[in-house]
Amino acid sequence: MDLYEKIMNRQEKISLVGLGYVGMxxxxSFAKHVDVLGYDYNAEKVDLYLQGFDPTNEVGDEAIKATSVDFTADASRLKEAKFHIVAVPTPxxxxxxxxxxPVRSATKTLGQNLTKGSYxxxxxxxxxxxxxxxxxxxLEEESGLKAGVDFKVGYSPERINPGDKEHRLENIVKVVSGMDEESLDVIAKVYEIVVEAGVHKAESIKVAEAAKVIENSQRDINIAFMNELAMIFNKMDIDTNAVLRAAGTKWNFLKFTPGLVGGHCIGVDPYYLTYKAEQEGYxxxxxLSGRRINDDxxxxxxxxVIKKLIEADRPVKHAKVAIVGFTFKENTPDTRNTxxxxxxxxxxxxxxxPLITDAVADAKEAKHEYGLDFVAMDDIRDMDAVIVAVSHDEYKTLTVEDFDTLYADNGPKVLIDVKSMYERADFENSNYIYWKL
Incomplete structure (x- = not known):
């Protein structure tokens, strides 16, 4: 009986090392079918899960309350599992x-609790x-075991998209790899327990690692192109989104849009690839050109914003400006690398x-990461300019009348619509100086 069969018969457990937006x-998902141990060094986070709260908002409180995942902050309990999945951030x-x-630390912790026959x-x-x-x-140094003999190793790049309720673990093809044919077969079968879309067996671990970094590097480059177009068309006084809608009528036009590029993937992965490339002399x-555009x-x-404040005849220094939305993308509380x-x-x-508000963001995380305090939307008044930076669902339905309450009564109101959520004419007809990417 191989490890896959033992897992299916609940004779062995799967462990998740790292219980964030990916690991949790x-x-x-696995706990719906097999026994799962969920480990995170952050005892406070683990305690939230044990109480039935989902701080990531990825599966929701009810799913956490209903799950059979055995959440723990006790690393020694990793000895109870034989199939370990490491899902920690790589910033x-x-x-x-x-x-x-983070990955070195998690690997060290796992190595100290690794047992023979583990994957x-x-x-x-x-x-x-x-x-x-x-x-x-x-792993070898901390465990005293030999890879390929006492334990096996593989790599399977995460493809979970935080905040995306449509593209989930179950319906995205999973790339898997192993250090040999045996490990590849076992790893593939274990992931097939939950991945309904099936798996793609990569030829090697390095191929799977490379596939992940180029997926997001490709998106980064395409968004950089859109951002460059936005800057060009802004100088020409052409609506970028109108251009993209027209171009998008062609069957093979790639439908990307301009915007801020953050998060732990698209804004990070290209640097992993270029770092390794430079080590190889390239x-x-x-x-990197795309990265420079997006980072700027x-x-x-x-x-x-400054140009529009001057146009509105408002003083720049000490101007009252509000930022609506702070997370790295819409409908997720995650503020890391925003x-x-x-x-x-x-x-x-x-x-x-600026005053900053966000209806979804993890305020405690933002305070820890950036030293920022949020205000409630109701506390934003008498502004000179408002920047809507994130397209949370809560903000898509805001009307001209809703925005009117945020400004001082006198003079034109400056609205910066980073995500192009609103109709320009609606605001320009109501004494707004409106700008969007």
Whole structure:
């Protein structure tokens, strides 16, 4: 009886190492079929799960209350499982280089609790070579076991899209890889327990690692192209979205839109790829050019805020500006690596301290990550300009009348619609100076 069969017969458990926006939904999904141990070093987060709360809003409180996942912050309990999935963040440093400390730390913890016959699958986004050149040696050193003999290792890149209720673990094809044919077969069968769309068996671990970083690098480059178009068309006084709607009538036109690019994937993964490329002696041209464009969008948006304030005959220094929405994308509480923070910092360069509100964001996380305090929407009054930065569902239905309450009564009102959610004519007909990407 192989490990897959033992897992199906509940003789062995699956563990999830890391219970964030990726790991927790995976744990909940597997727990519908097999026994799952969910581990995270953050005892406070684990306690929320034990109380039936979902701080990520990925599966919801009811699903957490109903799940059979055995949540724990006790790393020694990892010895109870034989199939381990590592799903921890892989951020970048301020210098835009990979920060492998979380994955190194999780691997060390797992290695200290690894038992013979175990399988370890990494889901964290990394550059090609990390699993075999960095993670396996750590596992061997901490466990005293030999990879390929006492335990097996694989890599399966996560494809969960935070806040996306349509594209889920179950209906996205899962790329899987293993260090040999046996491990590839077992890993594929285990993921097929939950992935209804099926699996794609990659030829090697490095192929699977590379596939992940290019998926998001491709999206990053396409969005950078849209952002560059937005800057060009803005100078020509052409509506970018009108152009994209027209071009989108062609069957093979790729429908991307301009905007801020943050989060832990699209704004991060390209740097993992270019870092490894530079180690191999190749300096990226297209990928890093796209990154520079996207990283500068916060500055570009604020430059236009300032221009519109001047157009409205309002003083720039100490202007009253509100930012509506702070998360890295719509309908998720996650504020990590949000590029809205670039807007905040750029405004501060002009002597403007904005008020920030977000109906969805994890306020505690934002305080910890950025030292920011949010205000309620009802507390925003007498503004000179309002920047709607995130297209949460709650903000899509706001009307001209709703916005009217946010401004001082006298003079034109400046509205910056980063996500192009509203109709320009509605606002320009109501004494607004309206600008969008």
């Amino acid at each position: 939904p995976i744990a909940v 970048i440093t301020e210098d835009k280089v990979p920060d492998l400390r 370890v699958v990494f889901e964290s986004t990394v550059y090609p070579g990390v699993t075999e050149e960095i993670c396996i040696p750590i 300096h990226s041209q297209i990928i 969008m916060g500055k570009y948006i604020v430059e236009n 590029r809205v923070i670039d807007i905040v910092h750029e405004l501060e360069e002009y002597g403007i301290t």
